[in-house]
Amino acid sequence: MTMPTMKDLRGAVAVVTGGAGGIGRAMGRRFGQEGMKVVLADVLAEPLDEATRALTAEGIEAIGVVTDVTDYSSVESLAEQALDRFGAVHVVCNNAGTGAVSEGYMWEHDLADWRWGIDVNVLGVIHGIKAFVPILLDQGEGHVVNTCSGNGGFAPIARGAMGGPATAVYPMTKAAVLCLTESLYTHLEMTGTGVRAHVLFPGGFLNTGIWESWRHRPDQYAPTQERRTPDQTLARVVDRFESAGVHVEFTPLETVADLVVEGIGKDTFWMMGPPAPSDEVVSKKAASILARGEPDYLVDVLGKHAGRSADNEGEK
Numbered sequence: 001m002t003m004p005t006m007k008d009l010r011g012a013v014a015v016v017t018g019g020a021g022g023i024g025r026a027m028g029r030r031f032g033q034e035g036m037k038v039v040l041a042d043v044l045a046e047p048l049d050e051a052t053r054a055l056t057a058e059g060i061e062a063i064g065v066v067t068d069v070t071d072y073s074s075v076e077s078l079a080e081q082a083l084d085r086f087g088a089v090h091v092v093c094n095n096a097g098t099g100a101v102s103e104g105y106m107w108e109h110d111l112a113d114w115r116w117g118i119d120v121n122v123l124g125v126i127h128g129i130k131a132f133v134p135i136l137l138d139q140g141e142g143h144v145v146n147t148c149s150g151n152g153g154f155a156p157i158a159r160g161a162m163g164g165p166a167t168a169v170y171p172m173t174k175a176a177v178l179c180l181t182e183s184l185y186t187h188l189e190m191t192g193t194g195v196r197a198h199v200l201f202p203g204g205f206l207n208t209g210i211w212e213s214w215r216h217r218p219d220q221y222a223p224t225q226e227r228r229t230p231d232q233t234l235a236r237v238v239d240r241f242e243s244a245g246v247h248v249e250f251t252p253l254e255t256v257a258d259l260v261v262e263g264i265g266k267d268t269f270w271m272m273g274p275p276a277p278s279d280e281v282v283s284k285k286a287a288s289i290l291a292r293g294e295p296d297y298l299v300d301v302l303g304k305h306a307g308r309s310a311d312n313e314g315e316k
Contacts, residue, residue, distance in 0.1 A: 013087075014031040014039065016039070016095055018095040024095045024096070028040050038055060038063075039085070042067065089136065091143045092142070095200075099212075100213075103228060113167075113169050117169040118169075132144070141194040142195045144195070149202070151171045152177075154278060178199055182199075196269075198264070198269055202251065203276060259273060
């Protein structure tokens with residue numbers, strides 16, 4: 001039997017990786033509005049400092065800790081600094097992530113792209129679980145929120161925003177995040193603790209820096225192959241959508257942060273918005289599995305069936 005979980009977040013402590021911008025920064029601000037103390041963590045020092053100062057200017061008690069989630073000792077240090085400053089941790093958001101930087105078919109992807117994606121998106125979550133869950137277990141309560149994506153969590157997007165095959169790196173890592181979180185949920189349930197696991201699917205189209213992760217690529221993951229196509233930018237992605245007749249409306253990051261706070265309060269494993277067209281992929285995938293059929297649920301980034309097309313890279 002699972003123990004009751006915390007309902008009142010006021011005075012509790014939240015740690016958010018990838019907290020210098022995007023979803024992470026929005027979550028940090030939302031937690032602060034709930035009266036929580038906030039620890040923002042990010043590998044980018046200057047944006048992290050700016051985000052932390054913005055929270056404190058609103059009267060939120062917050063600190064920023066430069067953290068490289070690919071390095072376990074760095075995540076351990078994050079946990080230690082959070083405890084040293086606030087004496088406890090109640091909510092841990094493993095949110096840091098890197099986006100698509102690879103090009104071509106998956107057998108053409110640079111191995112450095114695979115290593116970077118796996119180290120940040122998968123090992124980063126593992127490091128967060130290993131460093132923080134024992135702290136939460138000692139307290140007997142707490143929440144772990146792992147940021148996932150429908151691109152991989154549901155099924156991989158087959159054709160990308162630029163018309164060629166979409167990266168296989170990002171969805172593979174997000175599929176791993178879902179599996180990790182499901183396993184974490186089960187393991188916590190087995191202990192009878194009040195610590196809970198949640199998986200966040202932000203949903204919609206998000207105006208965040210993950211579209212242009214290449215701008216902050218660490219030297220240790222420097223590409224080993226020369227690119228054949230320009231690096232992706234959010235502006236080019238939006239132009240592609242608009243030229244296909246699809247108007248882009250960004251999901252407010254505040255809406256995603258609201259999902260998290262609401263999900264914690266209701267102890268919801270699946271932190272997701274209302275039913276959306278992407279939900280059809282889940283139904284079609286389940287039907288394909290049960291029928292032992294083909295993966296006909298795969299779509300392109302525009303939501304269209306992703307079968308063979310002259311637009312595919314390599315057929316041009």
